[in-house]
Amino acid sequence: MITTSAPAKIILCGEHAVVYNRPAIALPLGDVRAYAEATPTAPGTGLYFVAPDLGETWSFSSDPQHPLSELAATVLDHLGAAAPDLTITLRSDIPIAGGMGSGAAIGAALVRAVAQALGHNLPPAEVSALVYASEGRYHGTPSGIDNTVIAYEQAIWFQRRPDTAPLIAPIRVATPLTLVIGDTGVRSATHRPVCDLRERWQAEPATYEARFDAVAAVVTQARAALAAGDLAALGQIMNTNQTLLEELGISSPELDCLVHAARQAGALGAKLSGAGWGGVMIALAHSDQCQQVADALQAAGASRVRVALVPVCAGEI
Numbered sequence: 001m002i003t004t005s006a007p008a009k010i011i012l013c014g015e016h017a018v019v020y021n022r023p024a025i026a027l028p029l030g031d032v033r034a035y036a037e038a039t040p041t042a043p044g045t046g047l048y049f050v051a052p053d054l055g056e057t058w059s060f061s062s063d064p065q066h067p068l069s070e071l072a073a074t075v076l077d078h079l080g081a082a083a084p085d086l087t088i089t090l091r092s093d094i095p096i097a098g099g100m101g102s103g104a105a106i107g108a109a110l111v112r113a114v115a116q117a118l119g120h121n122l123p124p125a126e127v128s129a130l131v132y133a134s135e136g137r138y139h140g141t142p143s144g145i146d147n148t149v150i151a152y153e154q155a156i157w158f159q160r161r162p163d164t165a166p167l168i169a170p171i172r173v174a175t176p177l178t179l180v181i182g183d184t185g186v187r188s189a190t191h192r193p194v195c196d197l198r199e200r201w202q203a204e205p206a207t208y209e210a211r212f213d214a215v216a217a218v219v220t221q222a223r224a225a226l227a228a229g230d231l232a233a234l235g236q237i238m239n240t241n242q243t244l245l246e247e248l249g250i251s252s253p254e255l256d257c258l259v260h261a262a263r264q265a266g267a268l269g270a271k272l273s274g275a276g277w278g279g280v281m282i283a284l285a286h287s288d289q290c291q292q293v294a295d296a297l298q299a300a301g302a303s304r305v306r307v308a309l310v311p312v313c314a315g316e317i
């Protein structure tokens with residue numbers, strides 16, 4: 001049996017504006033993962049998928065329209081291989097539609113499982129590209145940041161560029177970060193706020209372009225704060241990013257409530273993370289204050305609270 005996995009992710013700053021070619025910073029969450037177990041089966045059995053958490057079982061040949069069958073077909077096409085006799089069991093600790101990259105992580109684990117079962121150990125760039133192709137079908141206009149941070153499993157600076165490949169660079173983190181992640185418990189598929197924002201951008205391009213520029217400035221400041229290990233500055237930058245996300249119409253009463261609770265409990269800064277309208281928020285805290293922040297999030301109604309430690313990273317940018 002082959003077991004592969006991929007981490008969850010959070011966006012530290014720059015979500016949504018990243019769809020419009022502005023930079024963003026994303027971090028993998030190594031302790032929260034999606035897994036794929038590939039078990040060889042008797043010749044002629046075919047390719048099957050089992051997702052016990054969802055109570056779903058389906059076959060590649062009889063359900064080719066299933067999003068994960070389509071992803072497997074893309075991998076097989078890429079490798080020039082026929083469907084193997086295999087059962088792939090998918091499990092995940094990552095909440096679905098919770099802003100933590102569940103779809104991209106399950107996709108990356110699946111891509112690795114199919115490829116490894118056929119004797120290929122794909123590099124992160126290939127895993128990322130294959131997952132991106134499938135994300136595009138379901139998320140409308142994804143920037144590619146989720147599949148990238150998840151496939152590379154590294155803190156990254158990410159920026160789409162017109163007519164060329166995105167700029168992807170490991171980012172310098174000079175001092176470890178303690179992030180408290182609060183889940184609103186509200187599930188919201190990524191494509192909904194992304195499509196809604198696109199309509200508003202089309203109606204008022206100048207207003208939204210200016211807001212995206214303001215987000216880009218904040219992301220650039222966050223890069224400097226990370227490189228300097230200046231946590232107080234980073235907290236303030238996260239707060240500014242949250243204000244801009246509110247102006248972009250991406251927050252929600254539940255997110256606002258958790259962000260407020262984290263700040264009241266002594267967090268250095270707090271903002272929503274990911275697609276918004278639900279899902280998770282993140283708070284930056286000194287390590288001796290993170291329990292206080294976590295308790296406050298719980299008391300304010302978070303359905304789940306996690307603490308993530310982001311390690312120092314040499315980075316390139």
Ligand code: MEV
Nearest residue numbers: 015016142143144274275
């Ligand atoms: C979702 O994790 C991040 C968004 O910016 C969408 C995207 O970049 O594709 C909201």
